[in-house]
Amino acid sequence: MAKRLFDLVASALGLLLLSPLLLVVAVAIKLDSPGPVLFRQERVGRFGVPFRIRKFRTMRHQPQDGGPLITVGADPRITRVGAFLRSTKLDELPQLLDVLCGSMSLVGPRPEVPRYLPHYPPGVREKVLSVRPGITDLASIEYRRESELLAAAHDPERAYVEEVLPAKLRYAQQYVDGATFWGDLRLLLRTLHVIVTR
Template sequence: MAKRMFDLVCAALGLLLLAPLLPALAVWIKLDSPGPVIFRQQRVGRFGVPFRIHKFRTMVYAQAPQGPLITVGEDARITRAGRWLRRHKLDELPQLIDVLKGDMSFVGPRPEVPRYVAMYPDAMRDRVLAVRPGITDPASLAFRSESAQLAAAPDPEREYVEVIMPRKLALAADYADHANLLTDLGLVLQTLRVLWTR
């Protein structure tokens, strides 16, 4: 209950404080490349219930999604505005709406696409999906350079599935088993510190 109240208050406050910035970013995205401002994609939420995540669009728009589901290094699909938004994690700001709706939390395992969730071991899947997915979590902090690691691999998707995803799942499961409001506050502060130092 306390966690949900924290999410509601912080998401509402965040949207209020960011009210001048969000439209400016939307205009920049629209001027930089054709296509919608908001990118929506199906992800797997708490208890395996699917939902649509919201982000600022950072890639060239295509009616039918093209290319891999993961972003590898200096991906050619990323727009000029998108590169800057990703560097500063501003593409994640629309997820405050998902937090308000209850599909996400500020802190929780990052929501994955159904293709990769289907590869989770059964016991691990139940643990990770027992909590709401979040905007940040221990795995997000540990794998800040994931895109570069994938770019250095001969087979990026295999690297993700066989090397990165199991480590992320272990961190996500440990979070889900021990999460409380104090750990969430610590992770939010740690995330802000990382973004500030970057």
């Protein structure tokens, strides 16, 4: 209950204080490339209920695109403004709306696309999906250069499934087992520190 209350207050305050920045980013996206400002994608939420996550669009708008679901290295689909948004994590800010609506939390395991859910071991799946997914978690910090790591792999898709995903799930289980209010605050502060210092 306290976690949800904190999410509501913090996300509402964040949207209010950051509204000028959100507007500037939206205008930059529209000027940089044609297409919508926001990118929506289906993710797996709490208890396995799907929802459509919000992000600022960082790639060229291709409605019928059947490209890969993971981003690898200098992906040619990424726009100029998109590259900046990704490097600063500003593309994640619209997820404050998802937190406000209750689909997400500020801190929690990152929501996965449905395609990779079958790779979750059954017991692990139940535990990780027992909490709301978050904007940030320890895996997001430790794997902030995931795209570069996958770019170095011979088979990025396989590397994600066999190496990155299991590591992320271990972090997610650790979070669920030991989640506390103060732990969430520490993760938020650490995330801000990583973003600022880059």
